[in-house]
Amino acid sequence: MTQPNQQLLDEVARLRAELDDANYRYYVLDDPSLTDADYDRRLRRLQALEVEHPELVTPDSPTQRVGAPPDAGFPEIEHAVPMLSLDNAFSEEELAAFVQRVAERLECDPETLDFCCEPKLDGAAVSLVYEGGVLVSGATRGDGRTGEGITSNLRTLRSVPLKLRGDRPPALLEVRGEVVIEHADFEALNARARAEEGKVFANPRNAAAGSLRQLDPRVTATRPLRFSAYQVARIEPAPGDATHSALMAHLGDFGLRTSRELAVVRGAEGVVDYCRALGERRDGLGYDIDGVVIKVDDLRLQRELGFVSRAPRWAIAFKFPAQEQTTRLNDVEFQVGRTGAITPVARLEPVSVAGVTVSNATLHNADEIARLGVMIGDTVAIRRAGDVIPQVVRVVEGERPEDAREIVFPERCPVCDSQVERLEGEAVARCSGGLYCPAQRKEALKHFASRRALDIDGLGEKLIEQLVERDWVTTPADLFRLEAERLAELPRMGQKSSENLVASLEKARATTLARFIYALGIREVGEATAANLARHFGTLEALMEAEVEALEAVEDVGPIVAAHLHTFFRQPHNRETIDDLIACGLRWEEEAVGERPKPLAGQTWVLTGTLASMTRDQGKARLQALGAKVAGSVSKKTAGLVAGEAAGSKLEKAMQLGVPVLDEAAFLARLAAWEAGDSDMNQSDDEESEA
Numbered sequence: 001m002t003q004p005n006q007q008l009l010d011e012v013a014r015l016r017a018e019l020d021d022a023n024y025r026y027y028v029l030d031d032p033s034l035t036d037a038d039y040d041r042r043l044r045r046l047q048a049l050e051v052e053h054p055e056l057v058t059p060d061s062p063t064q065r066v067g068a069p070p071d072a073g074f075p076e077i078e079h080a081v082p083m084l085s086l087d088n089a090f091s092e093e094e095l096a097a098f099v100q101r102v103a104e105r106l107e108c109d110p111e112t113l114d115f116c117c118e119p120k121l122d123g124a125a126v127s128l129v130y131e132g133g134v135l136v137s138g139a140t141r142g143d144g145r146t147g148e149g150i151t152s153n154l155r156t157l158r159s160v161p162l163k164l165r166g167d168r169p170p171a172l173l174e175v176r177g178e179v180v181i182e183h184a185d186f187e188a189l190n191a192r193a194r195a196e197e198g199k200v201f202a203n204p205r206n207a208a209a210g211s212l213r214q215l216d217p218r219v220t221a222t223r224p225l226r227f228s229a230y231q232v233a234r235i236e237p238a239p240g241d242a243t244h245s246a247l248m249a250h251l252g253d254f255g256l257r258t259s260r261e262l263a264v265v266r267g268a269e270g271v272v273d274y275c276r277a278l279g280e281r282r283d284g285l286g287y288d289i290d291g292v293v294i295k296v297d298d299l300r301l302q303r304e305l306g307f308v309s310r311a312p313r314w315a316i317a318f319k320f321p322a323q324e325q326t327t328r329l330n331d332v333e334f335q336v337g338r339t340g341a342i343t344p345v346a347r348l349e350p351v352s353v354a355g356v357t358v359s360n361a362t363l364h365n366a367d368e369i370a371r372l373g374v375m376i377g378d379t380v381a382i383r384r385a386g387d388v389i390p391q392v393v394r395v396v397e398g399e400r401p402e403d404a405r406e407i408v409f410p411e412r413c414p415v416c417d418s419q420v421e422r423l424e425g426e427a428v429a430r431c432s433g434g435l436y437c438p439a440q441r442k443e444a445l446k447h448f449a450s451r452r453a454l455d456i457d458g459l460g461e462k463l464i465e466q467l468v469e470r471d472w473v474t475t476p477a478d479l480f481r482l483e484a485e486r487l488a489e490l491p492r493m494g495q496k497s498s499e500n501l502v503a504s505l506e507k508a509r510a511t512t513l514a515r516f517i518y519a520l521g522i523r524e525v526g527e528a529t530a531a532n533l534a535r536h537f538g539t540l541e542a543l544m545e546a547e548v549e550a551l552e553a554v555e556d557v558g559p560i561v562a563a564h565l566h567t568f569f570r571q572p573h574n575r576e577t578i579d580d581l582i583a584c585g586l587r588w589e590e591e592a593v594g595e596r597p598k599p600l601a602g603q604t605w606v607l608t609g610t611l612a613s614m615t616r617d618q619g620k621a622r623l624q625a626l627g628a629k630v631a632g633s634v635s636k637k638t639a640g641l642v643a644g645e646a647a648g649s650k651l652e653k654a655m656q657l658g659v660p661v662l663d664e665a666a667f668l669a670r671l672a673a674w675e676a677g678d679s680d681m682n683q684s685d686d687e688e689s690e691a
């Protein structure tokens with residue numbers, strides 16, 4: 001043993017301060033400043049120094065403690081059985097050494113020992129107490145002895161039974177488990193937060209822990225939290241189960257979830273095989289795990305092994321490579337998607353994250369860049385989990401170089417040089433080049449040709465890419481001008497397949513209005529919305545002319561989709577594309593409008609003055625839904641004028657020209673009759689209106 005020198009004392013003090021701070025940020029603020037990998041490295045270093053110099057160990061050293069003391073905002077709950085940490089193994093050798101250690105202590109052959117293995121869920125640990133089968137309290141781990149009472153929050157989780165299933169619940173059950181958020185739910189939660197400028201979480205663990213520690217359970221209730229049990233701390237009367245795995249199965253009978261991946265294996269080889277196999281499947285699990293927990297399965301042997309201060313001797317956590325790493329942000333490039341969305345992409349100094357080399361990560365949008373406060377040259381934390389695109393989650397403080405550069409959002413599309421637009425209230429900036437933008441063109445054409453759109457058989461993605469790259473096709477209409485002879489010049493495209501493609505293009509010309517609308521690739525207009533629009537308006541013309549209010553009158557169309565539709569049809573080049581398609585022979589049967597007749601088809605109406613029962617736009621929408629065109633001025637051809645309060649010159653003109661005039665009451669009565677399917681205007685003249 002060497003004598004500790006000043007340098008070493010300083011290092012120990014620095015590590016402790018850093019780890020204390022990291023613990024506070026991780027466990028109390030749910031806002032870590034270090035990646036887990038950096039944290040683990042420091043903890044390991046401190047442990048190594050303390051092993052070398054046991055005289056330096058203090059009871060308050062981060063190596064001796066678990067978690068962090070409970071936050072004052074919650075009632076304290078003392079754990080009847082402490083909630084400990086787990087020893088870690090970072091390699092297969094360390095795993096084998098664990099098995100060896102256990103066998104030596106038990107004085108048995110390691111090859112005869114059974115271990116129960118399960119994923120180490122990366123969430124927040126909680127303990128639930130059931131008395132007489134009823135949930136009486138729930139708590140966080142806190143510092144292991146005392147946790148935070150978060151019973152009302154835990155009650156909002158559907159996976160936490162308020163009452164245990166079965167006729168004979170135990171008199172007392174204290175069960176422990178992990179509260180997690182699955183990847184898909186986490187992405188949705190953060191996407192919502194980004195859209196609403198709410199709190200964006202770095203990872204599902206922070207989101208789960210933060211959600212559980214909300215002072216208002218109604219907030220917790222909105223978070224997609226899931227509880228999965230992994231340990232029984234107390235059960236009375238004691239059941240006959242002799243193993244941990246049997247006890248876990250028993251929990252299932254009570255209506256508690258346990259891991260589907262739980263398996264009992266034998267000896268070091270079994271343990272190592274399990275860890276390898278689960279490691280390979282890690283990305284496909286749909287939730288974060290940071291390793292495997294390996295427990296001696298026999299409960300009697302567990303008791304024999306007992307505990308050390310911080311962790312049980314009968315269990316170990318095999319740690320997988322961390323899902324967060326730090327690296328340098330070398331540059332930011334801007335990518336253009338199918339709908340023109342411009343996404344800033346971080347070009348990174350390549351770094352291995354959970355076994356995969358990552359050199360790009362998404363920065364989402366300008367708001368996210370502002371939220372992160374990130375600059376080119378910064379050291380950033382990257383997260384890669386499952387199939388989700390790697391993300392920049394945080395800037396590492398204090399590492400910004402002097403020559404760091406600000407990230408400047410382009411004003412023009414990096415692909416087609418069209419103006420970049422950012423709509424009021426929208427986080428996303430978009431290229432306004434529509435089908436003209438090569439970046440959007442390929443995707444727009446793929447969408448246009450896809451099965452649910454125009455269903456152009458034989459026009460696959462690769463072919464579309466070739467056609468666009470050769471400039472043979474710039475708009476969808478160009479597709480219909482392709483000739484078999486020319487197509488046959490393309491690589492791997494014989495005479496036969498060229499002719500087949502031309503034939504399927506011919507077939508695709510006869511489509512439906514709904515498919516056509518969907519094929520246009522208007523933002524947020526999916527198949528169902530397209531079908532509603534087709535049914536509602538009946539003709540493409542009525543849809544193209546519709547104002548925002550009229551669009552909002554369509555089932556499932558809210559203000560945002562209405563705005564997208566409105567903007568789309570106001571773009572001259574989109575109109576040109578549509579005209580061009582129709583000129584190329586695209587056609588469809590007109591739809592039966594929402595089962596309703598269109599008594600005003602072919603008529604032009606004018607609205608003037610103020611209506612008491614609706615806005616003028618709403619009136620317009622209802623007329624349009626009945627097939628009418630609504631114009632801004634009165635002429636001889638005007639079928640009728642609706643005159644509200646304070647009508648002026650239009651009313652005069654209508655009277656001069658002999659155009660029928662309806663006051664609001666008469667208008668409402670007629671609307672009611674028309675909408676009910678009564679096309680004879682005169683019959684409803686005397687009806688009383690109900691506004």
Ligand SMILES: NC(=O)c1ccc[n+]([C@@H]2O[C@H](COP(=O)([O-])OP(=O)(O)OC[C@H]3O[C@@H](n4cnc5c(N)ncnc54)[C@H](O)[C@@H]3O)[C@@H](O)[C@H]2O)c1
Pocket residue numbers: 022023026027032033034035036037039040066067084085086088118119120121122123124125126141177178230231293317
């Ligand atoms: N980034 C940071 O700043 C920071 C700070 C503190 C801690 N940490 C991370 O937390 C780790 C230490 O945390 P710890 O003390 O909770 O130990 P741990 O995470 O290594 O292991 C104990 C925990 O494992 C969990 N667990 C998951 N599945 C389990 C299962 N099937 N059976 C039993 N337990 C299961 C439980 O919640 C338990 O509390 C560090 O290694 C580090 O990765 C990070």
Ligand SMILES: [Zn+2]
Pocket residue numbers: 336413414415416417418431432433437438439
């Ligand atoms: Zn563009």
